[in-house]
Amino acid sequence: MMKYNLIGRNDFFMPIETVLDNRGINIDLFDLDTSVIEDYNHYDNMYNGIELLLKHLKNNNEIDIVGDCDVDGATSCAMIYLYIKEIYPKANLNILIHEGKYHGLSKDIHISNRTKLVILPDSSSNDHKEHEELCARGIDVLVIDHHNCDIGYSKYATVINNQLSNNVKNKELCGAGVVMKFLKALDDYLFEDKSSYYNDLCCLGNVADMMNLKSEETRYYVYQGLTNINNLFLKALIETNEFDLDGKYNIEKIGWVVAPKLNGTIRSGNQEEKMKMYEAFTSDNYEFCLETAKMCKNIKTRQDNAVKSAMNNILKTLKLNDNDKCLILEVGQNLNQSHTGLVAQKLSDKFGIPTLLYRNVEDKEDYVAGSFRGINNITKDLRNDLLKSELVEYGEGHPNAGGFEIHKDKLSKLKDYLNELYKDKEVITSKEYQVDFILQEQDIDDYLVNQLASLENEFGNGISMPLIVFENIELSLDKGNSKGRNNIVFYINDIKFIKKYASKVLKDKLYNKNIKLNIIGKCTIDTYNNTGQIEVVDMEVAQ
Numbered sequence: 001m002m003k004y005n006l007i008g009r010n011d012f013f014m015p016i017e018t019v020l021d022n023r024g025i026n027i028d029l030f031d032l033d034t035s036v037i038e039d040y041n042h043y044d045n046m047y048n049g050i051e052l053l054l055k056h057l058k059n060n061n062e063i064d065i066v067g068d069c070d071v072d073g074a075t076s077c078a079m080i081y082l083y084i085k086e087i088y089p090k091a092n093l094n095i096l097i098h099e100g101k102y103h104g105l106s107k108d109i110h111i112s113n114r115t116k117l118v119i120l121p122d123s124s125s126n127d128h129k130e131h132e133e134l135c136a137r138g139i140d141v142l143v144i145d146h147h148n149c150d151i152g153y154s155k156y157a158t159v160i161n162n163q164l165s166n167n168v169k170n171k172e173l174c175g176a177g178v179v180m181k182f183l184k185a186l187d188d189y190l191f192e193d194k195s196s197y198y199n200d201l202c203c204l205g206n207v208a209d210m211m212n213l214k215s216e217e218t219r220y221y222v223y224q225g226l227t228n229i230n231n232l233f234l235k236a237l238i239e240t241n242e243f244d245l246d247g248k249y250n251i252e253k254i255g256w257v258v259a260p261k262l263n264g265t266i267r268s269g270n271q272e273e274k275m276k277m278y279e280a281f282t283s284d285n286y287e288f289c290l291e292t293a294k295m296c297k298n299i300k301t302r303q304d305n306a307v308k309s310a311m312n313n314i315l316k317t318l319k320l321n322d323n324d325k326c327l328i329l330e331v332g333q334n335l336n337q338s339h340t341g342l343v344a345q346k347l348s349d350k351f352g353i354p355t356l357l358y359r360n361v362e363d364k365e366d367y368v369a370g371s372f373r374g375i376n377n378i379t380k381d382l383r384n385d386l387l388k389s390e391l392v393e394y395g396e397g398h399p400n401a402g403g404f405e406i407h408k409d410k411l412s413k414l415k416d417y418l419n420e421l422y423k424d425k426e427v428i429t430s431k432e433y434q435v436d437f438i439l440q441e442q443d444i445d446d447y448l449v450n451q452l453a454s455l456e457n458e459f460g461n462g463i464s465m466p467l468i469v470f471e472n473i474e475l476s477l478d479k480g481n482s483k484g485r486n487n488i489v490f491y492i493n494d495i496k497f498i499k500k501y502a503s504k505v506l507k508d509k510l511y512n513k514n515i516k517l518n519i520i521g522k523c524t525i526d527t528y529n530n531t532g533q534i535e536v537v538d539m540e541v542a543q
């Protein structure tokens with residue numbers, strides 16, 4: 001059953017005010033100017049970083065830039081690469097990327113003896129030991145990062161990091177954001193004005209890295225980057241995903257359409273495909289960018305299909321007992337290793353319980369390893385629960401998402417242990433929509449829909465898109481309501497409702513009968529005639 005909960009006072013005569021109040025924000029947040037930009041002098045080590053980079057550029061030294069393995073890593077790496085190439089076209093730069101899903105100076109990153117400087121955007125604040133090793137080889141290290149670091153500043157690297165800088169107020173800037181600060185400082189140092197050209201990449205990195213856009217400075221950079229697209233690969237991504245973007249490029253579209261293609265490539269692509277993606281971000285060849293954008297889209301489709309079919313296979317044989325408060329399952333042949341975490345997440349969402357998926361460990365008989373995903377209402381820290389059980393070899397990563405290893409003989413003990421630990425926790429399987437308005441058929445009018453649709457581009461990343469429930473809507477639909485590629489379209493009080501990506505199953509359920517529906521929808525702009533419409537998020541036959 002579809003569950004929903006009204007968050008505020010349901011004042012549909014004042015839709016915008018109600019939505020803003022429900023989110024604890026002011027309308028000014030959507031109209032910012034340069035006054036919200038923080039002084040880059042608040043960052044520790046900014047000038048040391050600039051002088052270090054310029055010293056190596058002037059000496060024409062070989063410089064490695066390590067591209068961290070997510071969208072923030074790729075964009076921040078491209079920003080600094082492109083900026084350097086503009087001021088020093090002959091600069092001797094290499095981009096290095098990881099083989100697996102590692103970060104910073106992990107073992108798969110090989111720094112050659114010719115290298116004199118390593119730049120690490122979006123990573124490596126914690127790699128003190130590796131910095132020391134590079135320092136011993138006569139190699140300088142420049143870290144431009146935003147990750148938390150409990151062990152303070154590295155003695156063997158120049159580290160620019162908003163979390164470590166006590167004077168910096170904005171902790172919601174990601175790697176690409178801190179790199180932007182560095183480029184602004186470089187601009188001023190060199191009497192240049194080149195950094196703003198990369199606002200598009202800065203925006204993409206911040207949105208993809210899920211920075212909270214209640215932060216005014218981060219939001220300002222995001223707005224700048226949504227409207228001025230310069231990067232050829234980003235242009236190619238927008239062209240290639242034209243249909244899903246529906247003529248729009250905003251915070252939600254980056255999160256749901258663009259970023260997943262890039263993350264999918266980093267997660268599921270082979271080394272050559274990944275390298276191609278990082279190269280495309282710095283390419284001036286639009287044909288190559290287009291080809292790469294299509295490749296990324298295909299890899300994401302391949303990944304979605306693989307995950308879907310693995311899910312189906314697992315669900316076919318899966319047996320859960322009523323009292324099970326965790327799911328521990330072998331996924332040997334069924335599942336590509338790089339998709340283990342994605343599938344664990346899906347299973348944990350579906351059944352509402354912590355999920356651990358494992359397979360045999362190569363060269364280590366009797367041991368298995370894999371991915372775990374926790375779920376907040378059962379446990380806030382599954383990793384800690386695993387470690388406390390003293391049954392696992394290791395548990396690493398985040399509190400509710402990471403990897404583990406265990407001896408085969410201890411698997412059933414672990415299951416008993418977790419079932420006992422969570423035995424009083426309630427399992428919640430259906431997600432509850434938080435809605436701003438509950439409307440009956442007679443309340444639906446174009447004022448409300450147009451008002452909310454006009455704010456479509458502002459939502460996402462910490463400011464959720466307003467949702468409306470339409471209760472007990474009587475409809476009779478038939479195949480005349482099928483429009484375009486998989487859409488169902490109908491009108492209530494002259495307001496267009498559109499259900500995108502409607503399956504055949506759904507159409508069979510809805511067509512050729514009189515039905516009463518509860519519908520959850522959001523207000524967006526219909527790009528054909530520039531008016532507000534309702535996009536259906538979910539619906540079910542009313543009881």
Ligand SMILES: [Mn+2]
Nearest residue numbers: 072122175209
């Ligand atoms: Mn990041």
